[in-house]
Amino acid sequence: MKNVGDLMQRLQKMMPAHIKPAFKTGEELLAWQKEQGAIRSAALERENRAMKMQRTFNRSGIRPLHQNCSFENYRVECEGQMNALSKARQYVEEFDGNIASFIFSGKPGTGKNHLAAAICNELLLRGKSVLII
Template sequence: MQKISEILNSPTAPAETGARASSRPTTSDAGNWIWSNDERLAGHPGVPEPVPCEFCGALRYHKGIQLGNRILWPPYGAERCTCPEAVAAYEKAKAEREAAEAAAAKAEEEKKMRERIKRIVGESGMGDRFLRRTFSTFQLTDDNKRAAAAARRYAEGFDAMLPQPGRQEPGRNGLFIAGPPGTGKTHLAAAIANHLIAQGKPVICMTMIDLLERIKRTYSA
């Protein structure tokens, strides 16, 4: 029986060209790669056993790398089979993995956005008072029910008013709430912002008094 060092230093057969079926018996690739079904490895300990394809049953071999006088067999196991069923299963699993990674990345991005919005809300001076102002806590009266309905429609249709690639600019998309004292203008503005914040939208809302105070601090510095 040859020693591993002798096998690694002996001439190898020419590498195959074109697409290789991982389930087909092979010889060593050119360079430092060697396949587990290389006939020169027969009987040597440590050579991983082939794994049958779960779809077509063909044997899948392991591809090792030569490091000095040793062979390192990568931990991912036998190479993939190239039968149509195995390829389709791999592509499906890959797509599902990429979708899960994209969803996780989106969730992390939305989490960071919510944290950023929370900090902005805190800096506005509204804090808990702001967060408690929602549509469900708004007290309806005969004088403010029209304003409340308009504010809710605005919040629920907000996405349609945003600029979209390939679509005509929506134009004026703000909402001006006016009315006598008791209309609930500040509450409704906060309710709109809280509705959008819950959906991860980048929204900043503050009362006119807070806004004027911030402008005053900015330009007096």
């Protein structure tokens, strides 16, 4: 056997007449293998990105309670919360130029953890590493 074409011819001679081969030539077989390889490669890349994102997320310190927090689902009930939301969004938008960390302070129940998690979730989606302490 010298090449794939020879193999295909040999297999066709051995197959019963009622069985039709999926590929008529070695080139068709190689093209199919190349296509399938590209499809599998893309799937593996997606899986690797998802696993990396999950590992990064797991190390972030975001508690399960806050994993779905975002700026969009933050409920604003007073002017102070509107200001905090605005500052949190601004921090994310200017993140690459920021040097310092972001610290929240205030009374219990005002949404500090929600906004901190929203910042982290947004930065994680942008491929950044984060840590909530």
